[in-house]
Amino acid sequence: MDAFVSVVCYKSKTLSNGESPLMLQVFLHGKRKYKSLGVSINPKYWDFSRNKPKPGCPDGELIQKVILDKVSSIHKSILQLNAEQTDLTLSRLFTENEKPSKRQTVGEFYLNLIFQLQADGKTGNRKVYVGSYNSIKAYSEGNTDLQFSDIDADWLSGYERWLRSKGNKETTISLMFRTLRSIYNKALEARCARKSDYPFDRNKISKFDVKTRKRALAKADILRIMRLDVSAEKRSIRLSRDLFIFSYLTGGTNFTDIANLKTLNISNGRIIYLRQKTGKQINIQINDEAAEILNRYNSGVCQRGYLFPILDARIHRTAQQKEDRIHKCLSRTNKGLKYIARLAGIDFSLSTYAARHSFATVLKNSGVNVALISEALGHSDLTTTQIYLDSFENRQIDDALKNLL
Structure with a gap:
């Protein structure tokens, strides 16, 4: 039977x-x-x-x-x-x-990882791997049943040419290659691929030119945005400006991290939270200007559960719901910041990410130790940043932040 x-x-x-x-x-x-x-x-x-x-x-x-x-x-x-x-x-x-199979195809390995990330609530990482999976599937004309040994120097060269033919920018190509390399490394750890077949020792991802246009504002421009009268503008524009300045004043706080801030993250005049991306604890002083911004949105905290009107604990309960909401609000905020730049007479493609770059650049130009800046941003080599991070006291960081205004 x-x-x-x-x-x-x-x-x-x-x-x-x-x-x-x-x-x-x-x-x-x-x-x-x-x-x-x-x-x-x-x-x-x-x-x-x-x-x-x-x-x-x-x-x-x-x-x-x-x-x-x-x-x-x-x-x-x-x-x-x-x-x-x-x-x-x-x-x-x-x-x-249930006998373990070491002959997983590339597609099977991707899917297993994607759904594990979904189960773990790691929606951001999952989104990156889904994009990589779909890209490889399109390049392979729907066939993801290739073995890891099939991904060799010729395959990578063809994939790069295909990505360029589709009009992808250097940063996107670099991301696709870095994600594929990550999958390959995970497959090696799981013994689903052989080190002798590893193609990335010779095909260095560092070859991609990922330099981007200037993303940092000068301190004078930051102050111009802070002092800009937006009282007559609609609420979303005022919020966009506040989120940008708050990020700048609190160590270049990432938009997702700002969205997830709750009352419990505020203690003794400091913001203490775990970065959504790295899990690293951030502990930073709230200056008067940042505190003033927080006070503007205090009235709805008990109902929403969050400090800023981005997430609402009554509505956004699952990881996917939170990610979708943050993505929508980020797009709207960046659109508002473009408008604010025009109001301030600044010829610059303003975005929330510019707050992080501006924070770093202003402090660097003020002579602040680069390691302190890297700590707050998590820029470049995170392993090296982590080594520096544990050696600095909050007082040193607080002193550095005095250079922002």
Whole structure:
């Protein structure tokens, strides 16, 4: 008797991300067994009559790929056990299927990592790997079943030419190559690839020219933006200016980190938080100007749960909801900053990221130790930055920040 294999959405269980897990379901000899696929989905995107993602499901194509791969793997295990004339039982079937395979394809390795990041709530990193996966899939004309040994010098050269032919800028090409290298390194660690095949020792990613146009404002321009009268402007414009200045005054705080700030992050006139990107603790003094900005938005903190009107704890509960909201607000803020630059008469493509660069540049031009600046920004080599970071006291950083105004 053959086993009946399907995948179901276990909607009676809700995970921390607000989604329900997808379960592999196997019927055999009147018995049934479930096993998690390690993938979750919002039940509203699941077709329960056909047991597949609905059209328009976010990441539906990736989810369907995982489903097909797992079902195919179970069927192969059934054939293997039958060929060996072994009694087919659910226990033997799952044991056979769970044997570690070191022959994962590049596509399989990507998908496993992507859904692990989703389960861990690391939506930012997940987004980068999804973009890389889709890029490689497009270059390979839909075929992601290549082995890591197939990615050699010729393959990389062809991939680079293809990226350039699509009009990608140097920074994007560098990101695609760095992400692919990261995947390859993770595959080496998992023993799914061989070091002898490693193509990045000779194909250095440092060859890409990732220098970008000037992103830092002079102190005089920063002060002009701070003193700009925006009282007659709409609320979103005033908020854009405040977020920019607050970031500049608090060590170039990243927009995502600002969005996640809560009352508990304020203690004794200081902001203390963990960077979303690196997990590093930041402890920085709040000067009078930054405190004034915080006070403007205090009235809604109890309702929202956050210091700034970006996230709302009543609405944005899952990691994906937070990421989507932050992305939308970041786009609107950067649009507002372009308008503010024109109001201030500054010929500059103003963005939230410019606040970080301006913070660094103004302090550097004031003679502040570069290691102190790197600490707050996490620029360049984060490992080296970390070594410097632990050797400085908050007092030294506080003294450095006095150079900002």
